[in-house]
Amino acid sequence: MRRILSLMLSLAILLCAVPALADVAADVEAGQSMTHDELVEKALAETGTFVVYGNTSRIETAAEEFGALYDIPFEPNNLKDQEIYEKLRYVTGNDAADMVMIQDGAQLTDAIDEGLVLNFVPGSVADALDESDQQPALVHQYINKLFIYNNLGDNVPAIHNVWELTAPEMKGRVIFKNPENEKVNMNFLVMCTKDEWADKLAEAYREWKGEEINLGEYQNAGYKWVAEFLDNVTFGKSDTSIAEEVSQETAAGTIGLFVLSKLRSSSVLTDNLTVAAYDATANGYAVEPFAGFMYPMYTMVNTNATRPYTAMLFIEYLMTEEGFKPWGKNIGAYSPNPAFAVNDGDLTIDVWKDALVVEDADYILESFDVEDFVLQHCQN
Template sequence: MCKKLIWVGVLFGIFLLSLYAGGSGETAKQGPSMAAKPEVWSEVVAAAQKEGKVVVYATTSRITLAAENFTKKTGIKADAHRLSEVELIERLNKEAASGITAADVVLIEDYPSMMETLVKPGYLVNYIPPSAREGVPKEYQTPLVFAFVNRIFGYNTEKYPKDPFQSIWDFTLPEWKGRVMIRDLVITGEHQNAFTELIRRSDELEKEYQRRFGKPLEKTEKNAGYEFMKRLVQNDIILMKSDTTIAESVGKRGQADPPVGFFYVFSKHRDIPKKNLALAYSPNIKPFIGYYYGMYLQLTGKAKNPNAAKVLADYLISPEGYKPWSDEMGFYSANTKVPPYPDDKPWSWWKEHLWTYDPTYAAEHRGEVLDAWIKYVQKK
């Protein structure tokens, strides 16, 4: 299974590199925006009703309920397709290369890939609907952020009543050998981006090693970021395909030596009561307790139903349209008018305790990180 995942990732990596080739490595800029001139919203809605349908691709399963709610409210049939981040980007690129435009609206992760392979060529365009203009801060409007997502470290509370971790370096210790689960970087673009940040901020990781163990880090790699990644993988890391499986495996009751979760989405904790999981996130890890990234709302450049796409975009950003995500933890709307989930910490707290990645650095270095990851996995 591990080799199969690596091979799939290598093929997709070659595909992306072919798209990146010829670029200058400079920061990706937002491509053309839809509705550069003023719109009469009532006319947009009327035109959307005539179109009568809209197709949305998304990396979140809750898009299905949102689409159903939209159809009930507007009478416009919304057809929702849930895809993984890699599947979504690959499908959009293949459709564009074939001259096909199947989707009208896209909820997409992986900012560097989105900008380089989809926005720059004009396959996706930014659109700021009325709900976003009214509630989303300007710094999150171009490209338009739909929500922020956090990934955390998790452990089994039945085995460990208290957080067993102090430092990110703890995951490389012998006591956790063969017990750390992570979604494979080969199939997870956001993990690739996150690990570039560990490389970019390797000095901080080196200082954290000194703090945790009271001695300097002895490196066999060029910096502490790569050293950490190598030690993590070679500690017999368990490569997974699904965050859901990670959360369930970590939180399953009755285990003598349960695994621990590395960088899985916090939203999976919504299943704790339903699945009777003994699961919690680790709030004490230094120098960060996980990472976050944006999920972006974009329209396709040649949408077949452009007005229905605009109306759906406006609906999804609104508090009403966002309800499928707002009643559980782990999703944080960019719209300040959407109230936070009461049983979760506010986004301001998470943002302070999480790392995110530098998009320019990630775009330039994620290929190197993925190459190193594959090399370490093959040698473990």
């Protein structure tokens, strides 16, 4: 009995003890103006295993090469966005991530405001990147989700205009991941209602139908397109399974909106697929007004990092051509650094920026009620 009491007492004491946080913000501030060698020196002085969270599986490859380069033990973790945020909030000490790679600019903006993560821009890239790719968060790469269709049979949905996807005959033939389950999809749909894209959609409608758009109950053309698009959509489980499904021989007549890089997967029958944007470029036209969407993947330092300099060194490494390679060697990932060459047959980041909807965190954050509208149309 006494032993139990003393155990409980010590538990209570431990409950109250919260570890003091090192001032990572000051370190990041200092790191900003350090040279590469200074960073290396500081990083190597840090001990323990370097912990990385990322929602891209290739971070493992990058971390492996980085670890080998500097002889730093590392622990890469491939997690989903929401798990990363949850862990950033609650995990402290040695298990806490030092550095995260994360998508969904809207939520990241909130996370920065909440003080969960810190932005670090290595001196080496400050000049090479657009200001918008450096602040408020450093963009490591852009990822695109494109309209990709099955090219078999005589009913190939080789679209020239996204309004074609709203036609009654396309019902059930468009496959997309549920925007509720992955926020970047939601962000894309919300972006369509922004004036800039709504206007383009209205223009595209005119081209498609040859008449002015009749908005009816909708606020603008963006809302109308989102509603009618979602009415035709069937939700798939994941980008991988959507890619696999659309590529099946039996899937003639279907079109998906999914991550281009999934085409690398050996389980996808790539021959059966055509990327609408590539086909358009090859044949001298453009998919109006967009061929899909694109979203940034950010690299950030965890405010609770125990190895901030290693984190900064890793970010610096990731921003080099070498560090980008695990992603850059395949299609579907684009460095914001225009100096990096793209893969054969792929388009450059500048072309994509014009052809695709790119998320605007500020608009998404202020239009959180548009999400309700989207949700409404994810229902039957």
